[in-house]
Amino acid sequence: MRIPVPRLVRARWVAALLGLALGLPVAAPAAEPIGWLEILPPGPGAAGPAALAAREALGTRGLPLLGSEELLGRLRAADLAAGRVQAAGRLLAEGRQLHLGLKLPEALERYRQAVALLEEGCVRFYEPGRLAEPVLQIGVAEHQAGHRAEAEKAFMRAAALAPGLELDEGYYSPGVRAAFLAARERLGPLSPGSPRPEELLRMCQAAGLRGLVVVSSERVGDRPVLRLALFDATRARFVALENSMLDEAEVGDGGALLAERLWPQARVLAGIPEDGADGSDQVDGVDEVDEVDGSVDGGVDGGVDEVDGSDGSVGSIGSEEPLAILPPDGGPPPLEEEPPAWYVQHWWIWPVAAAVLGVAIALPLTVFREDVVDVRVRIH
């Protein structure tokens, strides 16, 4: 049985209302510019110049981009405005006092509160060392409390946040330093990790952005691969992903090519009207923003043998070659349209559930209703 409601209302509205009621992620506020977030390995390489070329190409086409430094500045300002950094600093200081007094459980509580507070913001991106400090102190306190496994986890996390972190010999005991070094050794070499969609959404909200271009690189064999991922803050997900294997000699061309491929989705996201004169903005018939699920962090393992680089790419949206690299989380191919969520497809379940709920409430009040009176004795 169908309930005669307008089609538009039928699925999206019901899902939106119920999603709102049930606490589903909601749309981020609209932001004018699009951020440019580079997550590249330190040191010289081809990825940096290629990324610069891609950024210039997009900027030339009129995409309002907010550079990485400015973006991080905005995040820092937002955290300061929210008072998170200051509050975390106070908690860290309290924790240290308690730590010195060997009140380890209380000190751990303060450190954890400081970490939780900082993780609510974006400290991890603009000043990871500030986040690493309370995490390190957690490891120290856990170590002193005899919780070696917990201490190792904390040390590894601190080392991951601040790869150059060293413990002062005059302040930390040899045992603590040895445990930290062992944990960092077990952690092994680190590669920069891309933030998760929810973190990107938080960054967009903090910086007032409509979306983000996340720039990252990998190495496939001995050749670098540059990846541009377009994150839509309104939908809280990636909407485009472009990869290109770089030629050391023509890194600028690789960057420009990626920018050109990303341009149609970026244009739509930025709200730039289509010029439509020669249809050059359309890339292989992709004229709609496609949604890509998952994050872009992780490696491109397993895809090396499938690289067919006539144009140097290892798979891209709309390229003539089939997509060779799966998303890092192993989810569906990026370009396949994701089916509507089950609660949208089966929208009728909500009115049915509401009816059942109504019956469940009304039934006891009607069928099982029992009118009663109190009995009082008046003696005098």
Add this chain to the structure above:
Amino acid sequence: MCACASTRWRLAQTLRLLGLLLAAAPGAGCQWDVGRLDIQLVHTAREGQNPLEDIRWLRVRVDGEGMSPRVAEVDASASSAQAFSALPVGQVVQVRVEGLNGSGYVQSRGLSRPFEVRAGDQTLYLYLSLVGMFSGPPSATEVSAPGFADRFRTSSRTGEGRAFHAGAELPDGLVLLAGGVGAEAQDDPLARRDASVALRSAERFDPTAGAFLLDSSWPECVADERLCLSAGRAFFSLDRLVGRDTYLAVGGEPVDSEFAAETFEPEDVHFFPARVGLARPRTRAGQVTLPEPTQAVVVAGGLDAAGVPLASVEVFDASLGTFSEVGALGEARVAPAMVATPEGVLVIGGWTTFREWPVEQAEDRTASARIDRITFDGGPRVESLGSLLHARAEASAVLLPDQGEGARVFVCGGLPGPGDALDSCELVDPATGASAESSRVLPRYRHTATLLDDGRVLIAGGFNDDGPASAYNNAQILDPLGGRVTVRKDMVAKRAGHTAHLLRNGMVLLVGGQGANGQPAIEDYELFNP
């Protein structure tokens, strides 16, 4: 994906909650508090009869069909106290209140008749009285009970002073009292047989409140008023037709063929003239209703309109609605005692000659010792069964329960003729007519005998040897078969020629009668709480 999983989890929790709601709803039910039932205790204010004196706790018990008994004890020193919550509306319940002293013994008791719990505020007036005592009416002058259709008049008086009236318990537990000789009768009410003396009024008594309802036809009965007899009537009988909610009033003074019988319909609360009266109108006859399957009303003896004693026996056939004469007693008798037994109806004693009253001036009256039996196997038949050890008239007779040796009829007191009242009692075997001496009582006549729930017999009031100027204000409780010690109790008032009714709550209601010093009819009533 996370959002989907979270939503799915939420939905699962919601469905689980629904399941719990649906599963718990029938068991727990949804109780809506829609009112309050106030149990207002009422009692007499007479000195020495206060049922709340020295009471520490009140135990309140509510019983109802299909529900577990609810019991609560409340502090008797408080002016009011919450006893229960959540008594279901629509449930027919009966409330019992017991007053416990400091030692935990039940010192006073009251029991309501069954009533339906209603929504809204409801007040139940419950009469509380001392156990083992006679108690007077509640002290309040008049109360109304919101939520109840009836209103009570709780005073020390009935609607009207009456003696030699008739009464019967109605299907709803109320007691109907009608007719009789009024207070306006002169010092010799029995000698007068005109309509101005006999009362038409009637009233209903509520055992729960221990009071008379205000719908009584008091102070005077107008023609179209409810609860009025069709004609003034005294010295008559009022019996329920077995298997039906109809009551039949037969005979009485003045002897009038037009109003020889009438019926009372409890549902209409109205008396209606019977279509067919007695074949021979009479007064001071014996009357008894037979249990099923016979369903007949038997009228025997009495005086006709000319004052001549009658021997004829008439039977009212409920299916036909007519009286028919079925035979004659061995001799004409006035005011015989009649008892329905499993072996038939016994007609015991009575006056054989009856001319002038009051009794102390009637030197030529004679009493009979005869016992006649009316049987119905193969048609009504009257036979002579035997005789009492002592001739007696205006005695009491009550059927005792069968304790293995057959039923016995307990006959007590009465007058043997001119002279002293009898102090003896006899046990009569209704199968053989054999009679044996039994307990002894104070010499009394025109008293009442009531079989109590525990098998004992309450002998109350009556005149002693000295005649109408010397009514008793005491009662005796006898155990004719069990041999328990006779107990003597003081009554609230002196009375004789009254009525006594065993109520469903176990109490005995005594109403009206002749009072002390020749008072023709008293308005007082009292209750005995066994």
